[in-house]
Amino acid sequence: MTSLFNNPMVALAVGIGAAAALLAIWLGANSSDTIGLISFLARLAHVGAAMLWVGMIWFVNFIQIIALQETDDVGRAVLMRSIVPRVARVFRGASHVVLASGGVLLLTTGYVLDRWVFPSAVYIPTARGIILWLGVIAGIGMWWLVNRMILPSLTSVLDPKTSDGERELARYRMKAAARVNLALSVPTTFAMVAAAHLY
Ligand code: HEM
Numbered sequence: 001m002t003s004l005f006n007n008p009m010v011a012l013a014v015g016i017g018a019a020a021a022l023l024a025i026w027l028g029a030n031s032s033d034t035i036g037l038i039s040f041l042a043r044l045a046h047v048g049a050a051m052l053w054v055g056m057i058w059f060v061n062f063i064q065i066i067a068l069q070e071t072d073d074v075g076r077a078v079l080m081r082s083i084v085p086r087v088a089r090v091f092r093g094a095s096h097v098v099l100a101s102g103g104v105l106l107l108t109t110g111y112v113l114d115r116w117v118f119p120s121a122v123y124i125p126t127a128r129g130i131i132l133w134l135g136v137i138a139g140i141g142m143w144w145l146v147n148r149m150i151l152p153s154l155t156s157v158l159d160p161k162t163s164d165g166e167r168e169l170a171r172y173r174m175k176a177a178a179r180v181n182l183a184l185s186v187p188t189t190f191a192m193v194a195a196a197h198l199y
Contacts, residue, residue, distance in 0.1 A: 035117065039108035042101045049097035050192075054185045056091040061182045065175060080158065088154050095146045102139060128195050135191025138184050149177040 003010045027037075064087060068076055106112045110122025111132060124132075156162045156170040 035108055039105065042104040042108060045097055046101035046105055049094040049101065050189070053091050053094035053098055054189065056087055056094065057178065057181050057185050060087060060091075060178050065178065084154065085158070088151060091146060092151060095143045098139065099143050102136065106136070128198075131191050131198075132195035135188050135195065138188040138191065142181050142184050142188065145177040145181050150174050150181075153177070 004014060005011075064079070064083065068079055068084075071079065107117050110118060110124060111129065114122040150173075153170040153173040157167055157174070162170070
């Protein structure tokens with residue numbers, strides 16, 4: 001019990017164990033469907049990582065950037081050393097999981113290569129396909145901004161050899177990319193959920 005309260009990884013493992021137990025009960029009570037199960041697990045990973053990623057985007061825009069602006073040089077140095085790199089690591093990892101699980105979902109829901117995965121072609125209504133692909137393009141754009149714009153700029157900001165001018169430019173790039181990702185996160189989530197559920 002003490003380690004549950006002291007170690008977040010233990011708390012996380014307890015949560016994952018509880019979900020796995022529910023899944024095991026479900027699988028025991030229902031007939032097997034391999035593609036359905038892979039699709040479900042990919043969707044679970046996709047939604048979980050998307051929650052984490054979008055949550056971090058909101059954290060950066062509405063908490064971290066404001067805290068960095070309001071604090072003094074000492075506070076800023078502490079935040080830059082102990083919070084900002086951790087946040088960046090989490091959303092980089094989450095962005096990779098979203099992209100990879102999204103790729104699996106494209107296959108297991110029949111958006112691409114349906115004849116390779118299923119015994120016959122999968123019918124996807126045109127509007128559903130369009131909205132999903134717009135979401136995919138926006139999601140890949142968000143991944144690009146994280147991995148090709150925000151993280152390299154953060155590396156420059158944290159590098160003591162970076163000149164003041166370059167650091168200022170890198171900060172501006174990070175903030176601009178964070179704002180674009182915040183804006184994109186809403187229609188991307190809308191497109192993904194609408195493709196699956198809008199009547
Ligand atoms: C920040 C970016 C993204 C977010 C927030 C996001 C969010 C979501 C969510 C919440 C769902 C579940 C919809 C539901 O079942 O209710 C979903 C489904 C899906 N996502 Fe994403 N996603 C993102 C990026 C991507 C990318 C980059 C791809 C492709 C490489 C992708 C492919 C898919 C597919 C194929 C589905 C299944 C749609 C269906 O069942 O019709 N997503 N996404």
